[in-house]
Amino acid sequence: MKAVVTGASGFVGRELVPLLAGAGAELLLVGRDPDALAGLFPGIAACGYEALAQRGASFDLLVHLAVVNNDADAPPETFFAVNVEHMLNVARAAQRAGIGRFVNISSVHALDERNVTPYAQSKREAARRLAGMEGIGARTVYLPAVYGERWSGSLSFLNRLPRSLAHPVFRVLAALKPTVHMRRLAAFLLEPAPGGEDEIILSDGQEQNLVYRVVRRAVDLAFVFAVAVLLGWAMLLIWGLIRAGSPGPGIFAQERVGRHGALFTCYKFRTMKQGTVQAGTHEVSGDAITPVGRFLRRTKLDELPQIWNLLRNEMSLVGPRPCLPVQRELVEARRRLGVLRLKPGITGLAQIEGIDMSDPERLARRDAHYGALLSLLLDLRIMAATALGRGRGDRTAGQAP
Template identity: 85%
Template sequence: MRAVITGASGFVGRQLVPLLAGAGVELLLVGRAPEELARLFPGQAVCGYDEIANRAGGFELLIHLAVLNNDADAPPEAFFDVNVGHLLEVARVAQDAGIARFVNISSVHALDEGNVSPYAQSKREAARRLAAMEGIGAQTIYLPAVYGETWSGSLSFLNRLPRPLARLAFRPLAALKPTVHVGRLAAFLTEPAQGGEDEIILSDGQDQNLVYRTARRLIDLAFVAVVAVFLGWAMLVIWLLIRIRSPGPGIFAQKRVGRHGDVFTCYKFRTMKQGTVQAGTHEVAGDAITPIGRFLRRTKLDELPQIWNLLRNEMSLVGPRPCLPVQRELVEARRRRGVLRLKPGITGLAQINDIDMSDPERLARRDARYGALQSLLLDLRIVVATARGRGRGDRTAGQAS
């Protein structure tokens, strides 16, 4: 394999180059100061940007790391000049050189539409413009905080600690925010190109982070205790009102698809008329919802009985909303993107962004994003947003857009 790397003198590049070289990849390192690259990476081929066309013939991959980072003290136009203009110029040169695969490295900050910093805006625009280019296989890979043998940015203080202590301190920090080891990036780049996905996020995930898993379980149990102690009376009142106002049970039990595709019984206050068809909410007529059901769904009080599912460890406070087994398109889309490894939740990233089950592919993509970016701080943001009323829940057939 032969690969061109731009911006290799940055932190990610200094961690990535030795891994790729060790895997047998022939490298050409490109930068504005080739002599600095030669000093940093003895024995590697280096050149300036004006030499790419002549030096990169026969190379299959270009990894674009060159960037004006979000900590740079520069005007907004400088971010767009470097992160958009320069990227597109390099992509065109790569195309002329016959390089079939172009990988643009970006940050997960660019995925947050609420982030309007010049860096995030320029990286979003770069990804859009790159995706529109024809004649080259272009991908944008989004990364959270990257680490390798050393750490950078807000984690750089770990470099001053003894190695065993630094690794021990890193676990709780990684539970707070998503991270990715540079080895995952190297492995992705040396595999055959993976097409079909318009959003590729590489991260370590939290599956193996005991600190995150323990904290999350404790938060779930604390939520159960708070609801049971302080809202137990309200749950009883709601149950009585449902029984009085419409025929049928107060609690609605329904089979849902949980973690690893296992089916479990999910409990909610009944918000629809008895006998309503078992289908996704977006497939149910709006007049199936009872008057009190509308209030419960709007205030999300209908979800309170799910504290029993939390107690049984079938659900978590935050996670992808569990769907019905008959929603096969959504189940398959989630399976394909690895979402089913996640425990379902009472609320989630998709819900606070008004993405419901009427669009299975879009929902599965956002669920997969949550799985990649899962962290305690993100979970807290989702809970706060839910408490503040963001997300209207699944729309009925008359409301679906």
């Protein structure tokens, strides 16, 4: 591996360069002050941007770290000049050098369209412009809070704590917001030529974070207890209204695709007429929904019987909505993007954003984003949005968005 790295003098570069060099990569560091780079990384070649096209001619990869960060006190014009125009100039120089891979590093802040800071807007524009370039394999990689041997930014206070205390505190903080160790970015970059999406989110995930898993499970069980105690009478009333309103059972049991692709039985209050075809909601006529079912779907009360699935640990309050086995396109897209490693949920990020199963690829991509950004604060935001009326389920065929 022969890699060019721009902007190596920042925190990410200082952590990343030793990892790449330690893995045997031949590096060329590019910046406005080559002498300063040579002083930071003795023994590693360095040059200015004007020499990139010539010096980088035999290299395989360019990692673009040069950026005006979101904490910089600079006018919007500076953010766009550096984060967009300078990045494009570097990409063009990489094209002239014949470098086949170009990886633009960004922050997950740029993925949030509600974030209108100059940093986020400039990085979104940079990713859009880069995606339109031809003749180079370009990707934007989005990172949450990064750390390595040390922490930076809002986590830098951890550097002043004893290691025996810093790591437990970090685990608690990492449960609240997503993080990524620099080793994960280095491993991604060292892959020969990874295929897949143009936009990648790298994170540690929460699978190994005991704090996240314990709190999430405790919240699920607390919800089960609260619904059973406070709304048990309402569930009986709903069951009776369904039975009285149309022929058929009050509870609807349906096989769904769960974690790791395992099938499980999902329980809901019946909202459609008995004998309705087993298909995705978007494929079913709105006439199939009963009058009582229409109210239940609008208020999401039809989901209450899923407390049984929560109790059995087959589902969680928040996660990708479980689909039917016959929805093969969605199942395959979720498998390809790693979504099936996640526990399904009663509500999810895609649902509160109005993305339903009528667009399998888009839904699977957003589910994958949720999986990469897992955190207690994100789960809380999704639950709050759902409680305020967003994420009311899939639209039926012919129903307006």
